[in-house]
Amino acid sequence: MGTDANTQASIQPPARLTGAEIVWATLVGEGVTDVFGYPGGAILPVYDALRKFPIHHTLVRHEQGAAHMADGYSRASGKVGVCIATSGPGATNLVTGIATAMLDSIPIVCITGNVSSKVLGSDAFQEVDITGITLPVTKHNILVNRTEDIAPALRCAFQIAKSARPGPVLVDITKDAQQGTAIFDFEAAKPRPHRIHPMRSVEAYGLEQAAELIRNAKRPVILAGHGIIESGAEEQVRTLAERTQTPVALTLLGLGAFPASHPLNLGMMGMHGESWVNHAIQDADLLIACGMRFDDRVTGAVSTYATKAKKIHIEVDPAEVNKIIKVDVALIGDLREVLESLLPQIGSRDGSAWLQTIDGIKGASAVRDIKNLPDSGHLYAAHVMHDIWRITGGNAIIVSDVGQHQMWEAQYYHHETPRSLITSGGLGTMGFSLPAAIGAKTACPEKEVWVIAGDGGFQMTACELATIAQEGIKINIAIINNGYLGMVRQWQEFFYERNYEATPMISPDFVKLADAHSIAGLTVRTRGEVEEAVNTARSAPGAFLLNFKVEKEDAVYPMIAVGSALHEMIRRPEAVDSGK
């Protein structure tokens, strides 16, 4: 929370303010410094009051972008992201962004205006039942139609968004509530402490059982998920791994939760995870799941998943326990707290035999890796990712979109620190990256931020280039341009007899498109040009777009087909399968 005179002045309680002023005063009180939004009739009173408050507003080009920006802001900083839209289409345009945040448990607060309470439900101009529409994709939503309820509703929204398993909360405020006046008292509007989920329980017995399973395990694997980052349990997971010499497999959203360069890091698990990671999981006798939810993209066919392993699930949401995979011990609570209670019961053990076995499974896969092949004149996405990682020293925030490039990024950019990868994992929202990167850069202006997007996903939200230009922010954009909706094409290649229906894509000249927004750009066609291009982008004073024309029909390997077991992987054809 800011301490400048402005901030203090704006929340001097208690004072009689308009509802619109109360919105901003409450946000200031909650420590909000940036919001992303788009004005319109039903939210105009709120916009009219903005100039009195020390909050920076980023004007987006489409409300979906506003929700993704709030999301990217939150993922980069750990704070609650805030977006604002008007009623009707403004509100419905938020929905994809809200659902994206919901599936990945990201705390955002969405504020929408609505028509006056007197005409609610009358199909008034730009009226839509947004609390009804967003009911299944928000953690909670609140319709406010009285000025005096605005501050408590917003404070409650922030609390719900952040508590336990985070998620998006929408507050819909009628226009008359914005225009009315009420006494604003920030302290009095404080919600009661959030109720702890009654089924959250970590009993001493459970901790003992877990400790015993860990003691007796010969082939343990830690499954590290996004919950580690949300809970801030990186140190505890690392201690657990190091003390017990247990290798760590990561989910897509878990990348960065455990350092990629750590000797115990196996890499990413699941559909496009490395073969040795999935083989290790299948051969394990104990899985310690930390803040992950056994998504279908990481389990493969459930009936064949890690059948030899006992399973410990440490999870904050009781509804996730035994949902997909039946576990032997469930410790339901905040991951960091649970691990802090568990660690004193765990001693060091020698894991060398199991680690050697995994090294054996790994075999010589590394030397057959595409990034290590000699330059044949072709440009593969793997080269681009690897070079961006090398040149940025792994210190950038990478915001990836959805599709093949997302998986290549996960495979070839090695994340050392939490919040260095921002990507839509659960919903898989194409078009996420460009707006989410704007949010990330706004939250962390001192950080180097890269967008990595496919040619398809980029065009879904390309209008936000104008937002970048207007805000004058420095973001580097790498488009992995293969002229196809690549991941869909890959599925057509593997499972639909190469019937490339509706996947070839003719795109605009992205460099010219950037130029139209006064953003510089370059097209890169060969491997030899990559390094210089990346350096040019990094040293350019403003945003920079790199259009990488990569191999058109490359596929992401390895791949587990839907319905197959984790160890039944499709491997890159020219590589000898060393994993079996």
Next chain:
Amino acid sequence: MLHTFVAYVEDLPGVLTRVASLFRRLNINIKSLTVGSSERDGLSRMTVVAEASAEAGHRIQASLYKLENVVNVDDIAQAPSVTRELALIKVAATPRTRSQVFELVEVFRARIVDLAPESLTIEMTGVESKIEGLIQVLNEGEGRVLEICRSGKLTMRRGHHTSGVLKAMSIAADEDAEVVEIGLGEQE
């Protein structure tokens, strides 16, 4: 198996939708649902009967608790409990055929609550199977069944005091002896 969830929820607009929407999302059909006021001001008591696998019970209960307006949930299908259902049944009956219906009503310990020249209305309270038994014999009789209105299952654990609500609310009650509010809820 048949689950019976007893949920205490905040008495606010839209809360029923949230609860019902959760079952819809899980593709579970609600067999019966009763909602009414409870022993606590501001809290409604819901009894939801739904067919789902035995394992699904835990997830439904855990998911219900994730709704901000839900205060307490109890899955009492397997517990010793008192269960009742109320039914109103309107039967076509003329002065000539009434006496047969009267006999059945007597046997089932039901009551006639309305009598008109062409029809009569029966009130019946009991367990589900007993109500279905009455409906069956009425259907087999001379008088045509015109309308049936059933309350759905009302159920309560046996014993002295088994509701977890007071416990769930004790923290709130300590803080504020008079007003019972859990969060802000919504005001639709």
